[in-house]
Amino acid sequence: MSAQQYDEFGFVLPEKPMPPSEPHLPMRECFPAAGTEYLGGQSDGWEYRSVFAGKTLSDTFDMIRRFLQEEGYGDVPLPANAAELKLFRRPRSLQLELFGECGYVHNPIKILFPRGAKLRNALILCVYNEQAPQHLLRFHGVLPQK
Numbered sequence: 001m002s003a004q005q006y007d008e009f010g011f012v013l014p015e016k017p018m019p020p021s022e023p024h025l026p027m028r029e030c031f032p033a034a035g036t037e038y039l040g041g042q043s044d045g046w047e048y049r050s051v052f053a054g055k056t057l058s059d060t061f062d063m064i065r066r067f068l069q070e071e072g073y074g075d076v077p078l079p080a081n082a083a084e085l086k087l088f089r090r091p092r093s094l095q096l097e098l099f100g101e102c103g104y105v106h107n108p109i110k111i112l113f114p115r116g117a118k119l120r121n122a123l124i125l126c127v128y129n130e131q132a133p134q135h136l137l138r139f140h141g142v143l144p145q146k
Helices: 057-070 082-086 135-139
Strands: 036-038 041-043 047-053 103-106 109-112 122-128
Touching (some): 057 082, 057 122
Antiparallel strands (some): 041 047, 103 109
């Protein structure tokens, strides 16, 4: 911690901000490595997953929209607003679904609605590594899991 410096009139001079150590590389250009945490989410090298939660679903969706824009995914088509996004939520069925995803899917992203009333205005963002081998087959789940 440095001592405060004063100008000739006795006012505190603002501290000089530290320059950024490295420029920000968007996730689309430099996908987070396996086992790393990136901006509050987790990456396994193939999938980055993070939970966003705002006061309203609209706020949460706006956070995701900004995040995707900053990380290089601004060209991926998204629903126009939270009301359109809600249309991708599957209605509850009488049959139990253990593995069904509920949300918007467009390569290389998924915006999913979490199960449970506790996370009412939350959304799960999944971003997939487009440079991974057989990315398209894995994204759509047609490649058998090892």
